[in-house]
Amino acid sequence: MFCYQCEETLNGTGCTKNGVCGKKEDVADLQDDLLYVLKSIAFYNSKARANKLNEAKTDEFILDGLFATVTNTNFCKADIQSMIDEGFDIKDGIKKKLLSAKVIDEGSSSSFPRWIKEKLLGAGPKAGEPLPLVAKVTAESLTSINTGIFATENEDIRSLRELLTYGLKGMAAYAHHARVLGYTDDAISTFTEKALLATMDDDLGVAELVPLVLECGSMGVTTMALLDKANTSTYGNPEPTAVNIGVRNNPGILISGHDLRDLEQLLQQTQGTGVDVYTHGEMLPANSYPAFKKYDNFVGNYGGSWWKQKEEFEKFNGPILMTTNCIVPPKDSYLDRIYTTGVVGFDGVKHITANKDGTKDFSAIISQAKQCKPPVQLEEGTIMGGFAHVSALSVADKIVAAVKAGQIKKFLVMAGCDGRHKERDYYTEFAKALPKDTVILTAGCAKYRYNKLDLGDIGGIPRVIDAGQCNDCYSLVVIAQKLAEAFGLKDINDLPVSYNIAWYEQKAVLVLLALLSLGVKNIMLGPTLPAFVSPNVLNVLVDNFNIRPNSTVEEDMNVLV
Numbered sequence: 001m002f003c004y005q006c007e008e009t010l011n012g013t014g015c016t017k018n019g020v021c022g023k024k025e026d027v028a029d030l031q032d033d034l035l036y037v038l039k040s041i042a043f044y045n046s047k048a049r050a051n052k053l054n055e056a057k058t059d060e061f062i063l064d065g066l067f068a069t070v071t072n073t074n075f076c077k078a079d080i081q082s083m084i085d086e087g088f089d090i091k092d093g094i095k096k097k098l099l100s101a102k103v104i105d106e107g108s109s110s111s112f113p114r115w116i117k118e119k120l121l122g123a124g125p126k127a128g129e130p131l132p133l134v135a136k137v138t139a140e141s142l143t144s145i146n147t148g149i150f151a152t153e154n155e156d157i158r159s160l161r162e163l164l165t166y167g168l169k170g171m172a173a174y175a176h177h178a179r180v181l182g183y184t185d186d187a188i189s190t191f192t193e194k195a196l197l198a199t200m201d202d203d204l205g206v207a208e209l210v211p212l213v214l215e216c217g218s219m220g221v222t223t224m225a226l227l228d229k230a231n232t233s234t235y236g237n238p239e240p241t242a243v244n245i246g247v248r249n250n251p252g253i254l255i256s257g258h259d260l261r262d263l264e265q266l267l268q269q270t271q272g273t274g275v276d277v278y279t280h281g282e283m284l285p286a287n288s289y290p291a292f293k294k295y296d297n298f299v300g301n302y303g304g305s306w307w308k309q310k311e312e313f314e315k316f317n318g319p320i321l322m323t324t325n326c327i328v329p330p331k332d333s334y335l336d337r338i339y340t341t342g343v344v345g346f347d348g349v350k351h352i353t354a355n356k357d358g359t360k361d362f363s364a365i366i367s368q369a370k371q372c373k374p375p376v377q378l379e380e381g382t383i384m385g386g387f388a389h390v391s392a393l394s395v396a397d398k399i400v401a402a403v404k405a406g407q408i409k410k411f412l413v414m415a416g417c418d419g420r421h422k423e424r425d426y427y428t429e430f431a432k433a434l435p436k437d438t439v440i441l442t443a444g445c446a447k448y449r450y451n452k453l454d455l456g457d458i459g460g461i462p463r464v465i466d467a468g469q470c471n472d473c474y475s476l477v478v479i480a481q482k483l484a485e486a487f488g489l490k491d492i493n494d495l496p497v498s499y500n501i502a503w504y505e506q507k508a509v510l511v512l513l514a515l516l517s518l519g520v521k522n523i524m525l526g527p528t529l530p531a532f533v534s535p536n537v538l539n540v541l542v543d544n545f546n547i548r549p550n551s552t553v554e555e556d557m558n559v560l561v
Helices: 025-050 056-068 077-100 114-119 140-144 155-180 186-198 206-235 260-270 281-288 306-316 363-370 389-393 396-404 422-433 445-449 470-486 506-517 535-545 553-560
Strands: 241-244 252-256 276-280 298-301 320-322 338-341 350-352 382-385 410-413 438-442 464-466 497-502 523-526
Touching (some): 025 056, 025 140, 025 186, 056 077, 155 260, 155 535, 186 206, 206 260, 252 281, 252 306, 260 276, 260 281, 260 363, 276 281, 281 298, 281 382, 306 320, 382 464, 389 470, 396 470, 422 445, 422 497, 422 553, 470 506, 506 523
Parallel strands (some): 252 276, 320 338, 438 464
Antiparallel strands (some): 241 382
């Protein structure tokens, strides 16, 4: 095992036995194998796509396979093994279709690139010779193949390949959520296949991989825009909302993760049952969507960020539904009342599968909730949310006027992820130390470090403008672009905006790449720099985008404000 895809990787270097996240060594190795299988599928499916023989179910499988390997998503060995087995069936099915259509010739290697023959099919023969291994790479034979990170020996090539891979994982997560709501874009899957194959192509060096990484960021913008359209078309535009953080005296169900369709179905099925529904973690922004406000048993948000769930889930008393990533190994005290769904999985946790039409039956959760005590109250009051781009831009004139009048001197984009390590207190202290003529623009669970502080407002404009989930960083981009237009600026880097971004996992990697693809510069990144970025690749990012690590509140305040 070797894994360094998240910010909390062991000693800032890499997890080599068990993951800091709780992922076991055998699961980590299987996830490497699954990525290898997805690359094999991508090779055949790219040929199928070019000949209009591809199927939507293959695109879905590739994206969900990538999503399943995102940090804190699926810890279940049986789930990953099942995906590997299914992947080989899918690959073989596509290959048979290509053979039948005479797109490929099993008796010749001439139609296969050298690196495909060597890496996906075994040691390749010379052109024109039989290619017997084309049908013989199986789940069982994976044990003889190096599918891990260090299969790439060159440090800089490895760094760029992993950066691209992690960007793809983040993109896959967002594309998954859009697809659940019926929104897809063939360009996303086309690029995913192209990028997966690029991570195997030894003919691509640094000069070729850097533009491809930025292209991943550009496709990330496309994907986040698609998800924004899916969410707002289905549930309405988020509106400024004071979200309740207290509890009522009814039994409840706590829903965490990011999937709004799961929340919708849960709310529909709990109507009239006497069971309340609360959001947790990244599901907080759901409280601001108009479509969900009609449910009188939708109470508000319970608790804080993902890493506090062991304490908060225990005190909630009722069942918990994990809809996407951000699950951590559960404590025995609530193991019998936590459920997973979608691509999420954990050994010993009950899983709810979707029907063929995408609907889910949550009756088991509801039945269990009725037997539970109400949640223990953790806090009381409200927190403001719902400032996605439509709401924020509805008061753009007011914001521009406040800037021109000198009431607002600076906007600080403090978006991204939260984490459990003590050094993340930095973001709370940074927010507290900001001058009163600054406004924080946020999205993602990083907000939990400061969204409950009493920072006040500037002429009615909240000093914390929360755009929503991590994917709603797209809203922050739209807001910045529209403000640049309002000020008559051609370059968003000329806006009075600074970036102090926190990252944790691969969706944040995609958001960073998205910002870079849009030409955003001078980003401060923390609490530590990614372990998978080599010194030379870091130099490229510094030279071209002036990315820098955060340091102390005092030093960074002098730079950013």
